[in-house]
Amino acid sequence: MTTYKAIKVADVVPGERVAVFGIGGLGHLAVQYARLVGAEVIAVDLTEEKLELARELGADHTVNAATTDPVQAIADLGGADVAVALAVTPKAFEQAFAALRRGGRLVCVALPPEGDGPMHLPIFETVLKGISVIGSIVGTRQDLAEVFRLHALGRTRVIAESRRLDQVNEAIDDVLNARTAARLVFDF
Structure with a gap:
């Protein structure tokens, strides 16, 4: 339900490009939910195994952030309309922000461990590009019912x-x- 809510609060519409930073317990579901609303999905992770899982689940593009600069790779695709930050490091949040195109939305979901430092956002870029930063946590009972229904219909795989x-x-x-x-x- 956590990443379902993140895709909902980002107001993703068909044809938008969604970058999911961190493919794991939450990220593998975010890939599927973004696909369900018709997004072009970019999966970003540090391990090839998780990127292979993202491809199996429908990711259109994958970026191994251990070997490739994800910001440049996503810029080469035209930038992301939405970036969902699920990796638990401030660096991943900052990369997700930097990968956004004009009018993009950063959805902050993961909670880095205490003491891992703040996320730094450039004021000029945020203002001049009209970037929105959205916090998203869990969801409602209605969101849960919708998630269960999608799973019962076979639209998602856990x-x-x-x-x-x-x-x-x-x-x-x-x-x-x-x-x-x-x-x-x-x-x-």
């Missing part, structure tokens, strides 16, 4: 790995070190 409860410490370590494709689910 990618999840099962783990036993006694593997909780390893699971947390895997999530923190980006060694999971998307979501982890504990079996009881």
